[in-house]
Amino acid sequence: MFLKKYFEAFDIGELRTTMGRTITETDIVLHAGQSGDFFPHHMDEEWCKTQPFKKRIAHGTLIFTVAVGLTAHVINEVSMTYGYERLRFTRPVFIGDTISVKVTISNKADHKKPQYGLVTELVEVFNQYQELVMVCEHLLLVEKQAQ
């Protein structure tokens, strides 16, 4: 779906939540192939048994990818990604865990180009136990409505 949501239309505290996604062994295998990251943390069940976390864990880049994908449903034609801040992987995600994302508008600021503003989305990813597994801030460069 395409829409035009200008800077002025974002309200701090505005909240949306996504559908869930179960992280499967297939996701990890595909992600290893796509990234080239075959570290034993993700690929070697026997080595993982010797580690504190005991089981294969999803790549951080996989969780980030799925989390951003879960939020990608509405195309705002007057907004673009400026970047991400404070990306943290706070707990491991295991095969069979189900994650979903909560997005909260947490800040609005001016930009050096006066026709744009910066909107910050707080992106929080939870597992099926409502434990936080990933968090970051997504910065959006959003057009201001012509006066």
Added chain:
Amino acid sequence: MFLKKYFEAFDIGELRTTMGRTITETDIVLHAGQSGDFFPHHMDEEWCKTQPFKKRIAHGTLIFTVAVGLTAHVINEVSMTYGYERLRFTRPVFIGDTISVKVTISNKADHKKPQYGLVTELVEVFNQYQELVMVCEHLLLVEKQAQ
């Protein structure tokens, strides 16, 4: 390869560069399937012709994934990822572009747990024209050598 590189062994300015990876149409298609992000910026060649960038562009999460994967060759058993800061996608990456990564140790700092230190890697991703396409800071929590 496994090794143990303690906090004290990291030097500011230390540099490594990776092999290159050509970003293919297959990468974009697989990444759309894995992420669920089928935005027209990545999937709709005809819509892209109406946009300033004219051609399908790689997902930011794909470039981040491949960049991190390119750096994932040596497993430091006394280090773990703490997070990422200031992730920016500075130019679009198109099908057929080849990216490689330059990693520079840019900072070392204490951590509240005295047996650990924080190492910052500046991660810069360049295309085949040596143009910067992505940049971020990778924070590592690294054990200090037992005194």
